[in-house]
Amino acid sequence: MSAPELKQKKIARDQAIAKAEADAAAKAATAATEHTKAIVEKAKQYEAEYAKLSQDAIDNRREAKANNQIFVAPEEKLVFVVRVRGIIGVSPKVKKILQLLRLRQIHNGVFVRVNGATIKMLRLVEPFIAYGYPTLKSVRDLVYKRGFGKVNGQRVPLSSNEVIQAGLGHLGIDCIEDVVHEIFTVGPHFKEVANFLWPVKLSSPKGGFRGKKLNHFNEGGACGQQGPHINALIKKML
Numbered sequence: 001m002s003a004p005e006l007k008q009k010k011i012a013r014d015q016a017i018a019k020a021e022a023d024a025a026a027k028a029a030t031a032a033t034e035h036t037k038a039i040v041e042k043a044k045q046y047e048a049e050y051a052k053l054s055q056d057a058i059d060n061r062r063e064a065k066a067n068n069q070i071f072v073a074p075e076e077k078l079v080f081v082v083r084v085r086g087i088i089g090v091s092p093k094v095k096k097i098l099q100l101l102r103l104r105q106i107h108n109g110v111f112v113r114v115n116g117a118t119i120k121m122l123r124l125v126e127p128f129i130a131y132g133y134p135t136l137k138s139v140r141d142l143v144y145k146r147g148f149g150k151v152n153g154q155r156v157p158l159s160s161n162e163v164i165q166a167g168l169g170h171l172g173i174d175c176i177e178d179v180v181h182e183i184f185t186v187g188p189h190f191k192e193v194a195n196f197l198w199p200v201k202l203s204s205p206k207g208g209f210r211g212k213k214l215n216h217f218n219e220g221g222a223c224g225q226q227g228p229h230i231n232a233l234i235k236k237m238l
Contacts, residue, residue, distance in 0.1 A: 039175045046181045077186040081131040082109040084213050097125050102199045109200040111183050127223055132230025139184045148198035155198050167196045205236035
């Protein structure tokens with residue numbers, strides 16, 4: 001086989017490879033555009049859902065007031081738990097519960113679904129944690145600013161939707177707004193999403209904790225159930 005013929009074959013092969021790569025890149029770009037459109041549509045739906053939840057609460061309070069009644073809000077389904085004390089003087093039972101909650105380090109935080117079992121666990125470790133009901137803004141800030149995912153056992157920052165697709169794509173959760181929605185609404189895949197999220201590593205609160213860490217929140221301290229006031233602590237620790 002002569003040299004010019006070999007050269008022509010190489011040129012043809014290189015052109016075929018270049019064409020295949022260009023086609024694959026074009027297809028990937030089209031798929032990415034479609035995916036972005038789908039994400040934007042989902043985000044709009046979620047915003048409408050959050051706005052409806054907020055407006056429904058306002059309407060229910062106004063209706064109750066107009067009828068001289070008291071509106072009792074539905075029980076909260078989500079708490080954010082932060083470890084505020086170290087390991088000195090921790091009993092084996094408390095240590096085990098903190099391990100089950102994945103709160104192995106001070107200033108670590110996790111999202112927990114509220115049910116009978118978790119309430120009992122939280123009460124047993126109250127002197128070592130602060131917990132309460134996070135708002136949508138707090139959940140968003142925690143996921144966007146301090147969010148890390150578990151991919152192949154590695155702690156990976158949620159810097160792109162590809163990370164979420166790799167860890168949760170099989171559940172139909174493929175963007176960061178899906179993660180926020182699943183956590184805030186305590187959706188059907190809450191357990192998988194909460195386990196995918198690495199425990200949030202928070203900073204020491206700016207200006208320090210409120211009162212003594214050894215005292216309960218109701219006594220002017222920093223530990224225990226704080227209700228909606230946990231959002232102020234989250235803001236100080238981000």
